[in-house]
Amino acid sequence: MSTYFHAIPRSGPYDEPPKADREQARLGGSRHVWFDNVNIRSENGTWDYALASELNAETRARLSGARADLCGLSLDRPRIMGILNVTPDSFSDGGDHLSLETAVARARAMAADADILDIGGESTRPGAEEVGIEEEIRRTAPVIEAIRAAGITTPISIDTRKARVAEAALDAGADIVNDVSAFLFDPELANLVAERDVPVCLMHAQGSPETMQADPRYDNVLFDVYDHLEERISAACVSGIRRDRIIVDPGIGFGKTLEHNLSLLRGLSLLHDLGLPILLGASRKRFIGTIGGAEGAKDRMAGSVAVALFAAQQGAQILRVHDTFETRQALALHLAMIGDE
Template identity: 75%
Template sequence: MSHRMQPIARSGRPFSGQSLCGSESLWFDQALQRQRGAEVQTVDLADLDDAAVQRLSAPRPTLCGLTQDQPRLMGILNVTPDSFSDGGELDTIEAAVTRARQMAGDTDILDIGGESTRPGAEEVDIQEEIQRTAPVIEAIRAAGVTTPISIDTRKARVAEAALNAGADIVNDVSAFTFDPELADLVAERDVPVCLMHSQGRPEDMQNDPRYDDVLFDVMDYLEERISFAEGKGIKRERIITDPGIGFGKTLEHNVTLLRNLSLLHDLGLPVLLGVSRKRFIGTIGQAEVARDRVAGSVAVAMHGIAQGMQILRVHDTFETRQALRLHAAMTEKK
């Protein structure tokens, strides 16, 4: 695409222009037209072509019974010994089920992962990853928790075991570049999938990441992976996108993406934002320990909501839900 349209998200009264992605509280009446190597231009809604207006304003598809006209929370439930923030906390099935029950009241989706993808993390054996995740999902379902479950994995066999155990969504940080067979599985099962941008793999992704233009490079990558997924038979309405904050990106890259999150809407699909407790929050917010980054995580999450992100992937579900309730009260259009 020669240029990209970035809606200027607005909230509050008067609710004017066009609804942003079918949002209950966000709208736009202008957009920034971006082109590689060219100055950014501001375009009024009346001057946008019909296709652009449709991409930016159309309601996003319902996923697992969840409409996307309001922000949705995806709670992180890692069953790994080495995740950067909460590794080793949930070292038994009972502990994981207890945590899932606690989170279910505040979240719309539970995201369960058995392989850390923090910078420098090593690949986990497929069978080990299955053993970490599938029994936990089975136990959560057996405990009566009905919240949609996402399996955070790059591997087809792990995702298959998770779906068989009761998971509903696949969350692939490699966007099918690690295991292309995962795309065939998603198509066969007809389940939602999140495709995330990353540069490199966890083992080496933070070793001097570089971009010609991080905004355009991320958008072009996601567009290519969406086309790949559709070519495999995955329905477009099943796809979620993710800019991959912290995955093969410097502090400057992360901040540039975060300042321009609404550009992701030009893909015409739901956007997931995962920033919870990440290193850049600690760097900017002066919090070396991941657990001390709750306030900064909520602040960036609320920035994401103001830019129209449909899904927030978070560790601190209670705190983020509380912030969402207050934000909704301040910005409702009535």
């Protein structure tokens, strides 16, 4: 893309009187984040500035328009996606939920606070090895079936790169596909998503889990991630996926250094220029421990909540977290203090 429109987020009551020469706009359809000015990066690399009221109708709609509901959930406020890994080796909760009983118990506990449950059967931590398709199905499909059999109706996302795993999960009761490779690992997954007409999250990653932290480099991480996501959105649409079914994720920690992660977080609101919901998954990741002084992944809850609230201030619509209760509590206080209804 030759021009980027980067809306600068502001939090607070949306109905407070604007300055006489400005017009407010909701950011990504948010009830609690809005903007009245935009930084514009032109094709020659220079920056310009515009008021929201000066944007053309198409650009303004892309930045401020309401995002499509997700499995019946409105996205005018941040939604919490609870992480449930049924793996022996995930970096934070590996081995915690290997039996059906413990997995269903955790799902039930998270459903009290989370809007979506994200089930994963393959670790994508740095250095992780690929899991075979049949093994990944064995880990995930029975858990999803058991969650549904237990009467838990919370929307379920299957975190996988593989079409056959996603198919088994959808058949078992999942509603959403979350692909960290954005269809680059298994192109057949795009065809499945199109055929089933289900929502899908496309994430940016540089390299595979085995190699992604081996000296990642970017010209400009924020714009490089934006361009990659824009290209993957186009590819998804060519495959027959409806644009309003797509969610984007900048892929914090997936082929990024600490500074790359911070740059993406600081500039997260640029991704609203794609006109789609933003998912942010930074929970318990290493950069939080490095900055916050927490070596163990499970000791990074406080830092993870801080990042989640910062993402909410940037207008992110979905917060993917391990600590659902703590994030829900913090988010409720945050929204109350900035005047959200």
